[in-house]
Amino acid sequence: MKLIRQVVQNDWKDRLRVRARAPRHARPRATAALLARLTALRDSGRTGHGGSSNGGSGHGSRPLRARLRRYGALGGATVLAVVCSGVGIPPPLRPDPPPDEPRWRTLTAEIAAPTARGAPFLGVPQRVQAPDIAHSLQAYADRLHRAEVRRGAAVKQWKLRKAPLRAPTPPEKKPELTTEPGHLKGEGLPPVIVQVPTDEKVIFLTVDDGADKDPALLEMLRGLDVPMSGFLSDEVAREDYGYFREARRAGYGMHNHSITHRQMDKLGEAEQRAEICGQQDILEKELGHRPKLFRPPYGAYDEATLRAAAACGIEVVPLWAAEAFPDRIEYGRADRRFHPGDIVLTHFRGEAEWDAAMTDMVRRLLDAATEQGFAVARLEDYL
Ligand SMILES: [Zn+2]
Numbered sequence: 001m002k003l004i005r006q007v008v009q010n011d012w013k014d015r016l017r018v019r020a021r022a023p024r025h026a027r028p029r030a031t032a033a034l035l036a037r038l039t040a041l042r043d044s045g046r047t048g049h050g051g052s053s054n055g056g057s058g059h060g061s062r063p064l065r066a067r068l069r070r071y072g073a074l075g076g077a078t079v080l081a082v083v084c085s086g087v088g089i090p091p092p093l094r095p096d097p098p099p100d101e102p103r104w105r106t107l108t109a110e111i112a113a114p115t116a117r118g119a120p121f122l123g124v125p126q127r128v129q130a131p132d133i134a135h136s137l138q139a140y141a142d143r144l145h146r147a148e149v150r151r152g153a154a155v156k157q158w159k160l161r162k163a164p165l166r167a168p169t170p171p172e173k174k175p176e177l178t179t180e181p182g183h184l185k186g187e188g189l190p191p192v193i194v195q196v197p198t199d200e201k202v203i204f205l206t207v208d209d210g211a212d213k214d215p216a217l218l219e220m221l222r223g224l225d226v227p228m229s230g231f232l233s234d235e236v237a238r239e240d241y242g243y244f245r246e247a248r249r250a251g252y253g254m255h256n257h258s259i260t261h262r263q264m265d266k267l268g269e270a271e272q273r274a275e276i277c278g279q280q281d282i283l284e285k286e287l288g289h290r291p292k293l294f295r296p297p298y299g300a301y302d303e304a305t306l307r308a309a310a311a312c313g314i315e316v317v318p319l320w321a322a323e324a325f326p327d328r329i330e331y332g333r334a335d336r337r338f339h340p341g342d343i344v345l346t347h348f349r350g351e352a353e354w355d356a357a358m359t360d361m362v363r364r365l366l367d368a369a370t371e372q373g374f375a376v377a378r379l380e381d382y383l
Helices: 002-021 032-044 062-087 130-157 215-224 234-249 269-287 303-311 358-371
Strands: 106-108 127-129 202-209 229-232 253-256 322-324 329-331 343-347 375-377
Touching (some): 130 215, 234 269, 329 358, 343 358
Parallel strands (some): 202 229, 202 343, 322 343
16 A cells, blocks of 8 residues: 555656646546546446545645545446446447547556455556546446436336346356256256356346247347347247347347257157257357257256257256246245246247237336346356
């Protein structure tokens, strides 16, 4: 801390000297208004990340204290960048300055990022241009603000009772999976799970088959910044893989649900393998990736299914702990509530089968989750 203080103090002296010579337009653009806005945005976000206060040290002149506060706010914004990177908004970039931008001084990243206070640190120490920090913070604050405005409008548009809770930052290390009690397991076989091991109050939205391809579903999820994962069966998805390509581009994982949606445990191992590996090939061709997740139709499987899945490159077989419909949630447990890590099943269905839209189902699910204090998290961040 003493070292940091010394650096900041020297930096302040340099700055006074440089400032006296610098033309007016060359002064930093991180205005008090910007920092106040960033602080307000940070405080309106999720709870749990630290404030920007430096704690009065009693040392230094008043300008130095003001400057420490200012670096504190920059540090707070850096912490905010780390935290928010988990909600689909990329952390601020530090683009090269425009060629005519005055290179009036440099700061070290150690000062900009408050490592001395034990806060997260973005990368190795490097020299950065101070005006660029101000620019990128401004751009970041603008992006954050626009995203929140968009989300608020979506909450109204889709008539949710409350804004859905934001999912916490995903774990750095994915949890170790074990087969759910009562399910088949074996050496080299993918674990069969109905929930993800986590203490966080998160659930996962998984949508099966691919019959209904409602653009409003993607619009709603994007507007609310809520993730989902699809499990596609070629038989119904094939009429428009473009819809699922668009979903994947928007960040939604798409996984294997067999080619013809037959009950796996009624097929021989070779047939099962053809169903699973065949759908891997189709998804690779149509969507550009081979999934690691396979969900057997109806949740029905036997040991041959797991062997076939493993042979096709499948690493996890996620079933579900609850199912969402437009008019109800069917809980798999007697207490009729969500539990941390629960996987929720629903289907790409619509008016024809439900007499209600996909968006009605999402509204029902999100209102129930919010009421119970749960956020919807991204399955692929955990598996
Ligand atoms: Zn299905």
